């Protein structure tokens with residue numbers, strides 16, 4: 001029995017499913033999860049000593065690759081000064097200033113420790129600020145595991161959702177309306193019916209939790225216009241896309257395409273922590289003034305704005321803000337995506353792929369899906385075979401077709417070439 005297998009069996013005795021976040025268990029693709037011993041640059045090594053080119057990057061945060069020297073130095077220095085104080089530190093202000101300088105729609109923000117907390121707090125803030133209860137979410141988008149957001153579309157035209165998890169009473173999701181991504185007609189109908197009751201609409205602008213699906217400019221412009229017309233707040237969940245698809249996040253891309261575009265509240269995580277537990281939500285000074293201790297919306301956290309996490313985040317943001325960083329990262333990611341598409345075409349495999357900045361996705365399908373039902377209709381069996389064929393060749397892709405992939409600044413042209421060589425063999429494998 002190999003070390004990964006024995007570690008997995010041991011873990012399963014004391015941790016449900018052997019993992020602390022379900023997708024790590026490889027249930028979607030089958031097989032034994034790799035227990036990671038260490039990471040450096042673009043690589044991970046598992047418990048067997050096997051090396052992998054890492055396209056998960058801790059699900060997004062590791063945009064500089066593992067063990068970036070400037071980030072490690074900042075973390076080491078912060079650790080020496082103390083792990084946590086439960087009191088304000090200058091570094092929290094510095095990180096807030098750094099983020100605000102890059103994201104014009106955000107005037108103030110509050111730090112928390114996970115994307116889940118940030119999304120949940122943003123919803124509470126939107127409800128508190130508007131005095132309304134109903135929220136819109138889009139099917140296939142993930143905003144963390146808060147009760148009100150664990151909901152899927154109802155049947156037929158009903159937009160009232162059903163809980164996707166046991167332990168979430170139907171009453172808790174009664175005010176969550178679930179709409180199809182990129183569906184303009186549904187969006188208009190929903191605002192026509194519920195407009196005055198809608199506190200906010202929360203969206204992943206480029207959805208990375210149903211692989212990789214962009215909201216079209218037309219859809220986003222309509223969503224913004226309807227929110228503005230009805231006094232509904234537009235919440236951009238940029239936990240994945242923030243500082244990943246562009247230095248200014250996905251909102252900078254929509255602002256470039258849609259005149260006057262800006263979300264009302266933004267949610268960040270992943271890259272802003274550089275691999276440590278850190279997330280944030282922010283917006284205009286007016287909206288943020290609703291939060292305690294200034295306003296009536298309660299929100300708090302013992303480890304919020306942790307001094308080690310903020311040091312890690314600041315050092316990470318400093319590196320990615322260097323001139324040319326995103327051009328180089330985008331070019332590398334595009335080379336991967338173009339190479340995969342060419343290899344699939346050569347093998348006669350129906351395959352489509354897309355990328356933005358350092359985030360990418362691919363599907364075994366004739367065309368890019370525009371919403372969750374279309375993602376579900378792509379070839380899952382083929383994805384799973386490809387996943388294992390790549391893993392066996394030392395390429396670590398996300399172990400489920402519902403996940404986006406990530407390239408880091410540490411991925412070299414040689415790493416991309418090695419990945420494409422593996423992909424040519426994987427595509428050619430018989431079913």
Ligand SMILES: *Cc1c(COP(=O)(O)O)cnc(C)c1O
Pocket residue numbers: 113114115116117119142143144145204208209237238239240269270279
């Ligand atoms: C990862 C993610 C979250 C949840 O963040 P956690 O830190 O895992 O709680 C929320 N929204 C989006 C878009 C994410 O990708």
